[in-house]
C-alpha cells in the first residue's frame with residue numbers, strides 16, 4: 001500500500017476511534033410558524049438550554065431531561081436509553097446552538113442530530129403538551145450508498161412487520177418508550193435492524209399513533225427507494241432501520 005493511502009487509512013481509523021463530530025448534514029430542525037416568544041420567554045429558553053447541557057449523572061442512564069419554568073417554557077432533550085452519558089451530552093450540546101441558530105425566536109422548535117450510532121432530540125415549546133410541530137425530518141445514508149438488494153415490496157413488508165413488533169414492545173414500557181429488534185426477510189434472508197422511540201410523558205395511544213405515522217413516512221423517504229437504511233423523526237417519536245446492528 002502506498003504511504004499516502006496508508007496515512008489516509010490511519011486517519012480514518014483514528015476518526016472512527018475518536019468519534020466523528022456531527023456535521024450539518026446529520027442535523028435537521030423544524031420551527032413553528034405561530035409567532036414569536038417575547039423577550040422574557042426567549043431569555044428563559046436560552047438560560048434553560050444552558051442548564052440542559054449539563055444534565056445527567058454518571059452511572060445512570062441518560063435518556064433525556066425536561067426543564068419547565070413557572071412562566072411557561074418547556075425544554076427537553078432525549079437520547080436512546082442505552083446512550084453513554086458523554087455521547088448524549090456531546091449530542092445535546094451540539095444540537096442546542098444549532099436549534100437556537102435556526103429557530104431564533106419562534107414559539108416552538110425541535111432539532112435532531114445523528115451522532116455515532118444514536119440520535120438525540122432537543123425541543124422547546126411555550127406549552128406543555130409537546131407542541132404542535134407536525135412536520136417530519138429524515139435522514140438516509142449518503143447517495144453513494146448502494147441500494148439494498150431487496151425489492152421495495154419486500155423491504156416495505158419487513159418494515160411493517162418490524163413496526164408491529166416494536167409498537168408492542170414500546171407499549172409495555174413506561175418511561176423509556178424505546179424498543180429495538182431485528183427481522184429476517186426476503187428470498188436471501190437479509191437481516192434488518194430497527195429501533196423505535198417515543199418522547200417521555202406521552203400517552204401510549206399517542207405514541208402508537210405517532211409510530212404508525214412514522215412507518216408511513218419511512219416508506220416515503222426510504223423503503224420505496226430501496227435505501228439500506230433510514231430514519232424518520234418528529235417532535236414526538238422516531239423510527240430507524242439499518243442492515244447492520246446499530247444498538248447494543
Ligand SMILES: *[C@@H]1O[C@H](CO)[C@@H](O)[C@H](O)[C@H]1NC(C)=O
Pocket residue numbers: 053054086089090093
Ligand atoms: C456540554 O456543555 C457544557 C456547558 O457548556 C460543558 O460544561 C460540558 O463539558 C459539555 N459536555 C460535553 C460532553 O461536550
Ligand SMILES: CC(=O)N[C@H]1CO[C@H](CO)[C@@H](O)[C@@H]1O
Pocket residue numbers: 043044045047048051067068069
Ligand atoms: C433548571 C433551570 O436552570 N431552570 C431555569 C430556567 O430559566 C428560568 C428563568 O431564567 C430560571 O429561573 C430557572 O432557574
